[in-house]
Amino acid sequence: MSKNQEAVEEHHDIEALLAVLDAADRMPSATRLRARSYELLSLVPGSTVVDIGCGAGRAVAELAERGVHAVGVDPGQWMLAAARERWPGAEFLEAGAEDLPFADGSVRGYRADKVFHVLQEPGRAVAEARRVLCPGGRIVLVGQDWDAIMIDSDDAALTRTIVHARADLLGAPRAGRQYRGLLLAGGFDDVAVEAHTSVFTDPAMLPLLAGLVEPACAVGAVGRDRADEWLAEQRRRAEAGRFLVAVPFFAASASAPASA
Template sequence: MSKNQEAVAEHRDTQALLAVLDAADQMPSAARLRARSYELLSLVPGSTVVDVGCGAGRAVAELAERGVHAVGVDPDPRMLAAARERWSAAEFREAGADDLPFADGSVRGYRADKVFHVLREPGRAVAEARRVLAPGGSIVLVGQDWDAIMIDSDDAELTRTIVHARADLLGTPRAGRQYRSLLLDGGFDDVTVEVHTSVFTGSAMLPLLTRLAEPACASGAVSRDQAEEWLAEQRRRAEDDRLLIALPFFVAAASATGRP
């Protein structure tokens, strides 16, 4: 594949991911979940809050509307380009979760939504969060447990195989259930954990199912025929208003009461 072909493929993949994220973000349950994460941050007007793994930047814009200096951080320049195009007044920086562009103790709030499951070493990201947070600062982690995705299907065994095969390709697919221990091990105090289950029944979430089945097929966990048959069933369910996907989202919050 030429470099130009690779660039086109990467662009298409970014656009496909943005479509999935946009569809999910526009659901009322997702808006409520974001609002809950902002509430748990205990926002202080004028203070700096970083949204790590900000993607297309929706949360950064919403945080700025609440009177804080919100900064979006993401390692993907394509995502940042989309964020800057959508939210031209917001601030975005290119960086990873384990190497944030902030001085020690300079941030009042830290938020990471659907980020830790892609990290190989989430403990390093927690340590970095601890470094940049000021005493009294708040951290909020939001994300799904990829082993716990529930999808209605006529073939429960095949569905389990696809879900677990896709999960196993991620850095830390069960990060959500590990949030509490990660924060405690990282020296945070007053750790709390909530679980909010989002239910999706519309065809807008079909791209998510494709992003489950295709990698499972590529990994060899299921055959091409099995993947196509499963996706065809899900498309029929969507047409008949019988599609159902349930995602439990973990929301963990904690405070940095002292210096690391």
């Protein structure tokens, strides 16, 4: 395959991913959770707030509407290209959570939504957040617990196998339940944690299940025939209006120490 063909396929993959993310972001529960994350940041008008793993930039635009200087950070060039196309007036930078392009104590708010589960060393990202935040600055971590996703299915045992196998392929699949410990270990003050559950019944979320089962199948945790049968059952449930996926999310917030 040529590099041009690979680029086209990657572009199509990103477009498909964006379609799924957009559908998820439009869910009322997702809209409420984003709004809650902004509240937890205790926004100060005119201050700088960074959104880590900003993806296509929706949160950056929403934060800017609330009167702050919002900066989106993401390591993915395709995602940043989509963000810049969608929000041409916003600021986006290419970087990872462990190495941010900001001076010490230069930002007032730090937000990372659905990011820490893909990191191999979440503690490094927390230390970097502590470095860039000013005294009293706020950090908010939001994310799902991949090991606790609930899916209505006729085969509960197979469903558990799929969920756990997919979780085990991630860097930190249980990062959500670890947020509190990470923030405390990072020296943050006023650490608080909330739990929110998003319930999806729209068939538009079916691609999320393929995203669970295909990696589990690829590593041999589930056979191809059983995987196909499981996905077919989920499609039948969607057609009959009996589709349900519930995803627990944690929202942790804290403050950088007022003095070093």
